Amino acid sequence: MHEMAITQSMVNLVLEEARKGGARRVTSISLVLGELSGVVGDCVELYFGLMSRDTPAEGAAISIKSVPTRARCRKCAREFEVKDLDWICPECGSVSVELVAGHELFVESIEVE
Amino acid sequence: MEIKVLKDILSANDQIAERNRALLLAKKVTVLNVMSSPGSGKTSLILETIRALKGRVRIAVIEGDIASTIDAQKVGQEKVPVVQINTGGECHLEAGQVGRALDSLPLDQTDLVLIENVGNLVCPGEFRLGEDKKVVILSVPEGDDKVHKYPLLFTMADAVVITKIDLLPYTRFDVPAFLQAIGGMNPQARVFQVSCTSGEGLGEWVEWVTSVIRK
Numbered sequence: 001m002h003e004m005a006i007t008q009s010m011v012n013l014v015l016e017e018a019r020k021g022g023a024r025r026v027t028s029i030s031l032v033l034g035e036l037s038g039v040v041g042d043c044v045e046l047y048f049g050l051m052s053r054d055t056p057a058e059g060a061a062i063s064i065k066s067v068p069t070r071a072r073c074r075k076c077a078r079e080f081e082v083k084d085l086d087w088i089c090p091e092c093g094s095v096s097v098e099l100v101a102g103h104e105l106f107v108e109s110i111e112v113e
Numbered sequence: 114m115e116i117k118v119l120k121d122i123l124s125a126n127d128q129i130a131e132r133n134r135a136l137l138l139a140k141k142v143t144v145l146n147v148m149s150s151p152g153s154g155k156t157s158l159i160l161e162t163i164r165a166l167k168g169r170v171r172i173a174v175i176e177g178d179i180a181s182t183i184d185a186q187k188v189g190q191e192k193v194p195v196v197q198i199n200t201g202g203e204c205h206l207e208a209g210q211v212g213r214a215l216d217s218l219p220l221d222q223t224d225l226v227l228i229e230n231v232g233n234l235v236c237p238g239e240f241r242l243g244e245d246k247k248v249v250i251l252s253v254p255e256g257d258d259k260v261h262k263y264p265l266l267f268t269m270a271d272a273v274v275i276t277k278i279d280l281l282p283y284t285r286f287d288v289p290a291f292l293q294a295i296g297g298m299n300p301q302a303r304v305f306q307v308s309c310t311s312g313e314g315l316g317e318w319v320e321w322v323t324s325v326i327r328k
Contacts, residue, residue, distance in 0.1 A: 017116055
C-alpha cells in the first residue's frame with residue numbers, strides 16, 4: 001500500500017547517487033527488502049516504470065533481494081526464521097524473541113553508465 | 114560501473130523527521146505518534162486524553178486521514194489547536210507533512226502533540242515523523258491474533274493500548290495470549306487496557322502519558 005511513496009523515495013535516492021557519480025544513465029538497481037516491511041516488489045516495479053519515465057533511470061532493471069524475517073530467542077539465543085508469523089523459539093518454545101532481520105528497506109547498489 | 118549505495122530508501126523522510134525532532138526538542142514539546150487500524154478508537158482515546166489533562170497539559174493534535182475533517186472537528190470541540198492533514202490516498206503520514214503541520218501549531222504554548230496517524234496497521238510503521246513515542250492501539254473486536262499478523266508495528270511500539278475492553282465479554286479476545294505475545298516480541302512496551310466508554314483503565318494510560326512529557 002505504501003509502495004508509491006517508497007518507490008518515489010527510491011527513485012529520488014537513485015537519481016541523486018547517479019548524479020553524484022557523474023553517470024548518464026542508470027541500468028540496474030539492487031534493492032534489499034525485508035519481508036516484514038510489507039513492501040510488495042511487483043508494486044515497486046510497476047510504480048518505478050511510471051516514476052522513472054524521462055529520467056536517467058528510465059528502463060533500469062530492478063533486482064530485489066528479499067530478506068526473510070528472523071528472530072533470536074532471548075532465553076536460549078537460538079536464531080531462527082519466523083515462519084507463518086509464528087514468533088516462538090523452535091528450540092525451547094519461548095515466545096520471548098527479538099527481531100534480528102526482516103525490516104530491511106534499502107538500495108544496495110546501482111549499475112550506471 | 115557499479116555504485117555502492119547502501120542507503121535506506123526512506124533516508125530522506127528520516128532526515129526530515131530529525132529536523133522535526135530538533136524543532137520539538139528546542140520547543141520542549143513531546144510528541145506521541147498514535148497508530149492503529151481504522152475504527153480501533155484512536156480519536157476516542159485522544160479525546161479522553163485531552164479531557165483528562167485539561168488545565169494541566171497544553172495539548173495540540175495533528176489529525177491524519179486519507180480524506181475528510183471529521184476527526185479534526187471532533188477534536189476542535191475540545192478547544193485545543195488541531196491541524197488536519199489529508200493524505201489524498203496515501204496510507205500513512207510522512208515527516209514532511211508533519212513538519213508543515215507543526216509550523217502552524219502554537220508550539221511555544223504547547224507541551225504535548227498527539228499525532229493521529231492514518232488508520233492502517235502496516236504502512237505507518239516505516240515512516241518516522243520525529244515523535245518521542247510510538248503508541249499502537251488494538252481494539253478488542255479486531256482480535257488478539259493481530260499482533261502476529263501485523264508484527265512490525267507491535268515490535269516498534271513504546272506503548273500498546275487495548276481499547277474497547279468493555280466488549281471483552283462478547284468476543285473471544287484472549288487477553289493473556291495477547292499479553293504473552295507482546296511481552297515476548299517487545300518486552301519494553303507498556304501495555305494498557307482501556308475502555309473510553311466506561312472509563313476503565315484510562316487513569317493508568319493518562320498517568321503514563323504524563324510521565325513521558327518532557328519537562
